[in-house]
Amino acid sequence: MAGTVEKPLAPSYQEVPGGITAPRGFRAAGLHIGVKRFRKDLALVVSDVRAAAAATFTTNRVQAAPVRVTREHIQGGYLRAIVCNSGNANACNGPQGVHDARRMAELTAAALGAAPGEIAVASTGVIGVPLPMDKIAAGIEQAVHLLSREGGDDAAHAIMTTDTFPKQVAIEFELKGKTVRIGAMAKGSGMIHPNMATMLAFIATDAAIEPAALQSVMRRSVERTYNRISVDGDTSTNDMAVIMANGMAGHEPLSLGDPELETFAAALDYVNGVLARAIARDGEGATKLIEIRVVGAPTEADAVQIGRSISRSNLVKTAIYGEDANWGRILCAAGYSGADFDPERVDVYIGDLLVCQDGTGLAFDEQRAKEILKQSDVAVTVDLKAGSAEATVWTCDLTYDYIKINGSYRT
Amino acid sequence: MAGTVEKPLAPSYQEVPGGITAPRGFRAAGLHIGVKRFRKDLALVVSDVRAAAAATFTTNRVQAAPVRVTREHIQGGYLRAIVCNSGNANACNGPQGVHDARRMAELTAAALGAAPGEIAVASTGVIGVPLPMDKIAAGIEQAVHLLSREGGDDAAHAIMTTDTFPKQVAIEFELKGKTVRIGAMAKGSGMIHPNMATMLAFIATDAAIEPAALQSVMRRSVERTYNRISVDGDTSTNDMAVIMANGMAGHEPLSLGDPELETFAAALDYVNGVLARAIARDGEGATKLIEIRVVGAPTEADAVQIGRSISRSNLVKTAIYGEDANWGRILCAAGYSGADFDPERVDVYIGDLLVCQDGTGLAFDEQRAKEILKQSDVAVTVDLKAGSAEATVWTCDLTYDYIKINGSYRT
Numbered sequence: 135m136a137g138t139v140e141k142p143l144a145p146s147y148q149e150v151p152g153g154i155t156a157p158r159g160f161r162a163a164g165l166h167i168g169v170k171r172f173r174k175d176l177a178l179v180v181s182d183v184r185a186a187a188a189a190t191f192t193t194n195r196v197q198a199a200p201v202r203v204t205r206e207h208i209q210g211g212y213l214r215a216i217v218c219n220s221g222n223a224n225a226c227n228g229p230q231g232v233h234d235a236r237r238m239a240e241l242t243a244a245a246l247g248a249a250p251g252e253i254a255v256a257s258t259g260v261i262g263v264p265l266p267m268d269k270i271a272a273g274i275e276q277a278v279h280l281l282s283r284e285g286g287d288d289a290a291h292a293i294m295t296t297d298t299f300p301k302q303v304a305i306e307f308e309l310k311g312k313t314v315r316i317g318a319m320a321k322g323s324g325m326i327h328p329n330m331a332t333m334l335a336f337i338a339t340d341a342a343i344e345p346a347a348l349q350s351v352m353r354r355s356v357e358r359t360y361n362r363i364s365v366d367g368d369t370s371t372n373d374m375a376v377i378m379a380n381g382m383a384g385h386e387p388l389s390l391g392d393p394e395l396e397t398f399a400a401a402l403d404y405v406n407g408v409l410a411r412a413i414a415r416d417g418e419g420a421t422k423l424i425e426i427r428v429v430g431a432p433t434e435a436d437a438v439q440i441g442r443s444i445s446r447s448n449l450v451k452t453a454i455y456g457e458d459a460n461w462g463r464i465l466c467a468a469g470y471s472g473a474d475f476d477p478e479r480v481d482v483y484i485g486d487l488l489v490c491q492d493g494t495g496l497a498f499d500e501q502r503a504k505e506i507l508k509q510s511d512v513a514v515t516v517d518l519k520a521g522s523a524e525a526t527v528w529t530c531d532l533t534y535d536y537i538k539i540n541g542s543y544r545t
Numbered sequence: 546m547a548g549t550v551e552k553p554l555a556p557s558y559q560e561v562p563g564g565i566t567a568p569r570g571f572r573a574a575g576l577h578i579g580v581k582r583f584r585k586d587l588a589l590v591v592s593d594v595r596a597a598a599a600a601t602f603t604t605n606r607v608q609a610a611p612v613r614v615t616r617e618h619i620q621g622g623y624l625r626a627i628v629c630n631s632g633n634a635n636a637c638n639g640p641q642g643v644h645d646a647r648r649m650a651e652l653t654a655a656a657l658g659a660a661p662g663e664i665a666v667a668s669t670g671v672i673g674v675p676l677p678m679d680k681i682a683a684g685i686e687q688a689v690h691l692l693s694r695e696g697g698d699d700a701a702h703a704i705m706t707t708d709t710f711p712k713q714v715a716i717e718f719e720l721k722g723k724t725v726r727i728g729a730m731a732k733g734s735g736m737i738h739p740n741m742a743t744m745l746a747f748i749a750t751d752a753a754i755e756p757a758a759l760q761s762v763m764r765r766s767v768e769r770t771y772n773r774i775s776v777d778g779d780t781s782t783n784d785m786a787v788i789m790a791n792g793m794a795g796h797e798p799l800s801l802g803d804p805e806l807e808t809f810a811a812a813l814d815y816v817n818g819v820l821a822r823a824i825a826r827d828g829e830g831a832t833k834l835i836e837i838r839v840v841g842a843p844t845e846a847d848a849v850q851i852g853r854s855i856s857r858s859n860l861v862k863t864a865i866y867g868e869d870a871n872w873g874r875i876l877c878a879a880g881y882s883g884a885d886f887d888p889e890r891v892d893v894y895i896g897d898l899l900v901c902q903d904g905t906g907l908a909f910d911e912q913r914a915k916e917i918l919k920q921s922d923v924a925v926t927v928d929l930k931a932g933s934a935e936a937t938v939w940t941c942d943l944t945y946d947y948i949k950i951n952g953s954y955r956t
Contacts, residue, residue, distance in 0.1 A: 196880030196888040196904070226873055228889070228905035261873025262906030371877050448859070448943075449951055456952030462637055462672025466782050469607030477607040478639070493607070494639035495673030532859075534948050540860055541867030 147305035147404050153286030154179055156304030156317035157340035158382040163280035164288030167273030169221035169259070169266060174292035176270070178277040179336055180215040180246060185378035186342075187213035188349035189254065190356045192373035198225035199235040200255040201374060207239065207251045211345030213378050214248040216336050217277075218256035218293050219270060220321070225371040226262040234265045241271055245278040254376045256334055258295055258321060261371065290319040293334055296539055297321050301412040307401050310385035310394055314341040316405050322363075322413030332370030333360060335409055341398055342381030344389040351399040352377050359406035362438070362527040363414040364445040377402075414528035419535030423511050424454055428468075429524040430517040436473045437525035440516065443471030444527075451532035454512055459503035461490045468516055475518045483515040558716040558815050564697030565590055567715030567728035568751035569793040574691035575699030578684030580632035580670070580677060585703035587681070589688040590747055591626040591657060596789035597753075598624035599760035600665065601767045603784040609636035610646035611666040612785060618650065618662045622756030624789050625659040627747050628688075629667035629704050630681060631732070636782040637673040645676045652682055656689040665787045667745055669706055669732060672782065701730040704745055707950055708732050712823040718812050721796035721805055725752045727816045733774075733824030743781035744771060746820055752809055753792030755800040762810040763788050770817035773849070773938040774825040775856040788813075825939035830946030834922050835865055839879075840935040841928040847884045848936035851927065854882030855938075862943035865923055870914035872901045879927055886929045894926040 155162045159182040169175040189208045191201050207213070217238055224231050239253040246253075257265070280288075290300035304317035320335040343351075356375050381387060388395045415423040426444050431437035444450055447467035453460035461482040469477060482490035485506035489498045506512065566573045570593040580586040600619045602612050618624070628649055635642050650664040657664075668676070691699075701711035715728035731746040746767075754762075767786050792798060799806045826834040837855050842848035855861055858878035864871035872893040880888060893901035896917035900909045917923065 194877060194880040195882075195884075195886065196876050223873075226876060226888075226901065226904055226906055228903070261871075261877065262901065371873075371880060448947070452948055452951035455948065458952070460672075462634075462782075465607055465637060466605060466672065469605035469782060471606075473606075475606065477637075490637065490673065492639070493637055495637055532948060534945050536859070537863055537866065537943060537945050537948065540863035541869070 147307055147401060150304045150306050150315065152304050152317055153290050153302035154317045154319045154336060154338045155283055155286035157315040157338050159183060159340060159380045160317065160338045161281040161283055162285035162289040163277045163282065164285065164290070164292030165273065165277055165280055167276065168269045169219055174288065175219055175221045176273040176277055177218045177289040177292035178215060178242070178281065179289055179338065180281055181338070181378050181380040183380050183382065184212045184214055184252065185380035186211060186345045186348050187376065187378050188345060188352040189374055189376040190353055192370060194371050196226065196371045198223050198257060198372040199227060199231035200224055200257045201372060202232060203235040203239060204254045204256065204374060204376070207254060210251050212252060213254055214252040215242055215246055216254040216256065216376055217242045217274060218334065220293050220295050221259040222257060222263055222265050223259045223261045223372050224257040224265050227264050230264055234267055237267060238270060238274070241274045245274060256374055258293065258332060258334055258372050286317060286319065293319065293321040295321060296418055298416055301409050303405055303408045305401060305405060309341055309383070309397055312383045312385040314339065314383040316401055318405050318409060320409040320413060322416060333373045333413060335360060335375040335406065337377040337405065339377070339379045340381065340383040341379050342383060342385055342387040343379045343398065344387055347388050347390045347395055348377060348379055350390060351395060351402055355399065355402045355406050358403060359410040363410045364442065364527065364529045411528055414530050417530035418539045419533040420530030421510070421533055422454060422531045424529045424531065425511070425513045425526060426529065427513065427515045427524065427526045428518065429515060430519045430521060431523040432521035434523045434525050437523050438527070439473040440468045440471045441525050441527035443467050444516070445529035448532055451529065454507060455531035455533050457504060457507035459484050459489055459507060461495065464514060464516065465490060465493065475520055479519045481517040481519065485513055558718055558812060561715045561717045561726065563715050563728055564701050564713035565728040565730045565747060565749045566694055566697035568726040568749050570594060570751060570791045571728065571749045572692040572694055573696035573700040574688045574693065575696065575701070575703030576684065576688055576691055578687065579680045580630055585699065586630055586632045587684040587688055588629045588700040588703035589626060589653070589685070589692065590700055590749065591692055592749070592789050592791040594791050594793065595623045595625055595663065596791035597622060597756045597759050598787065598789050599756060599763040600785055600787040601764055603781060605782050607637065607782045609634050609668060609783040610638060610642035611635055611668045612783060613643060614646040614650060615665045615667065615785060615787070618665060621662050623663060624665055625663040626653055626657055627665040627667065627787055628653045628685060629745065631704050631706050632670040633668060633674055633676050634670045634672045634783050635668040635676050638675050641675055645678055648678060649681060649685070652685045656685060667785055669704065669743060669745055669783050697728060697730065704730065704732040706732065707829055709827055712820050714816055714819045716812060716816060720752055720794070720808055723794045723796040725794040726750065727812055729816050729820060731820040731824060733827060744784045744824060746771060746786040746817065748788040748816065750788070750790045751793040752790050753794060753796055753798040754790040754809065755798055758799050758801045758806055759788060759790055761801060762806060762813055766810065766813045766817050769814060770821040774821045775853065775938065775940045822939055825941050828941035829950045830944040831941030832921070832944055833865060833942045835940045835942065836922070836924045836937060837940065838924065838926045838935065838937045839929065840926060841930045841932060842934040843932035845934045845936050847886070848934050849938070850884040851879045851882045852936050852938035854878050856940035859943055862940065865918065866942035866944050868915060868918035870895050870900055870918060872906065875925060875927065876901060876904065886931055890930045892928040892930065896924055
């Protein structure tokens with residue numbers, strides 16, 4: 135029933151080094167160009183050949199300029215490169231912002247000998263400050279010269295904002311008789327919530343997949359991974375997840391309806407799941423990864439709705455920070471989720487410890503609860519006993535450092 | 546456009562002392578009975594004569610035992626008394642909880658010579674711990690002997706949990722040629738969010754009003770006041786707002802359709818508005834009251850939806866704690882509210898300072914912004930420029946002390 139955190143969403147895969155440059159035919163660079171004061175702030179990921187591409191974007195009504203531009207470019211179904219700056223979100227900058235985002239694509243395309251529509255553009259950072267385009271232009275020029283097969287790690291660093299560690303993973307698996315790789319990097323930290331919150335994820339694979347099939351598996355995978363994490367419930371203006379599949383593994387391309395598409399989809403879920411959990415673990419100020427599993431639900435949608443409500447509760451998140459087995463707050467957050475369930479049937483587990491049965495508190499072993507809550511990974515299971523559907527969402531605890539980080543970010 | 550906080554919802558009224566015992570024919574007591582360790586924890590408010598009554602309750606699926614019992618009792622349309630303990634929520638205690646809540650009503654009724662169905666029961670505090678009924682029983686007995694016309698203040702103290710100050714107000718105004726009074730008390734602090742969150746409000750008036758008319762104005766007033774505040778977005782299992790109108794002002798009773806009912810409704814809005822803002826100001830750990838006004842909206846519902854989304858944003862609340870004019874977070878929270886609007890028309894004001902025009906940042910006077918944000922009352926105005934509807938919601942900043950208070954509440 136309850137228990138371990140980070141149960142993989144799919145069978146385990148062979149992890150390999152190299153991050154986003156692990157698959158064949160991808161090169162990357164990450165460098166400091168002066169948007170941020172000291173740290174790396176420009177990442178470039180390039181496929182040697184044109185790659186099928188797909189993307190998902192923030193659902194916020196306020197969409198940053200790079201989101202608008204990349205949304206247009208992805209319509210073509212193919213990309214050559216992704217260019218991303220950190221330190222400045224290029225959001226709420228009016229027509230100038232869109233102009234600057236287009237210019238980023240044009241400069242990158244020119245330097246690579248590609249078309250502007252083959253470039254995805256992303257930005258993350260402060261809202262409402264125009265991009266320093268002179269620095270961006272010089273930086274793109276420089277980045278192209280730094281591109282290498284070992285550049286994945288630099289690129290993963292360059293997209294960070296308040297992230298405390300880079301997030302990357304790469305795996306190798308068999309597909310249509312060939313060895314294929316998926317490599318990926320992401321950034322998260324604040325403003326993380328379902329439906330793509332200041333969250334960027336870039337995925338590269340040498341698998342061969344038609345754009346429509348890629349869009350289909352990507353959308354479903356994002357729904358199950360990045361859209362099931364929450365740091366503070368805020369959904370940003372800049373989120374996107376972009377995947378490029380360049381086909382250099384050399385197998386027959388996967389299209390919609392191909393049974394092997396599920397093999398790829400499972401591998402993609404694994405990669406996105408690892409990054410999603412890393413983002414939740416690295417939520418601003420977080421000390422713990424919290425996994426909330428809602429089981430025994432009538433439908434998966436109910437389970438997700440209840441899980442998200444619990445994952446957004448400041449009271450639950452502070453209680454877990456305080457290592458307090460306050461199941462009442464968990465049940466309460468389930469109660470205001472809007473999902474229909476019978477509170478008098480609900481069981482709540484902290485780790486594998488049953489603390490509330492049929493909606494009523496148990497005299498549980500407080501010492502054991504303390505031990506479970508002391509861990510850096512805490513699992514909470516809510517069993518509705520009303521069906522067989524389930525869902526897992528991830529969040530982090532809410533701490534003094536969240537306040538510290540966010541009380542003085544802009545200035 | 547923008548500017549002062551706490552603009553009354555209605556013309557100002559003559560405030561009078563006495564809190565909930567200010568109106569004729571109400572007596573109250575507040576005392577320490579040992580549910581909490583040291584502080585007052587039982588409040589009793591009694592009308593000398595049977596009073597018309599109305600109430601609204603939490604929308605949480607998990608409803609504490611006293612909510613269920615009071616919901617039944619209020620069906621009758623009349624009450625004699627409200628009994629409320631703090632320190633224990635009597636929530637998630639299974640059938641025993643409901644039995645205990647009924648017993649609280651029975652004991653109070655017996656001591657007053659009333660029927661159990663004429664007693665409203667409320668509890669607030671820790672979830673999942675059975676009520677100490679021996680203390681409650683002895684306490685009710687004692688409370689009945691302490692009832693007095695000056696007991697309002699003691700009662701207001703006895704319903705507090707993590708509140709840092711008691712919340713009460715009383716006003717006097719003319720109605721149907723008579724001088725009438727409304728007196729009220731409330732408690733709030735954590736878990737405050739629209740739709741009645743760990744929030745109790747008790748209102749007494751000597752106006753004469755039919756139960757159906759009273760229910761109608763009460764529901765509308767709660768929607769405009771308590772349902773427009775948010776401390777942390779959590780909606781509790783125990784919230785209720787109860788009003789008793791005992792008619793001792795001696796005027797002809799108001800019924801539905803009476804034009805003077807609006808005179809009463811406006812006064813009730815004033816009283817509930819004062820208490821709602823006091824609750825927001827006293828949010829756990831709060832240092833500032835934040836008033837969010839959304840104007841120029843196509844409908845009031847849109848304005849409320851956007852205002853609530855902003856009021857729930859941890860990023861907005863920490864920015865204001867940090868006295869940072871981070872309008873990007875405000876616009877961003879409007880963007881994910883789910884309401885439909887054109888981000889490129891939106892103006893944002895901090896106090897009376899325009900910081901974002903047509904969705905684009907302005908080079909505003911940072912010094913002036915700092916001065917505005919240094920105040921204990923901060924007004925934020927979002928102008929959608931898309932209509933003439935508006936709404937105001939209230940929240941507080943998110944601070945280190947919120948984490949401190951909620952990281953170790955239960956244990």
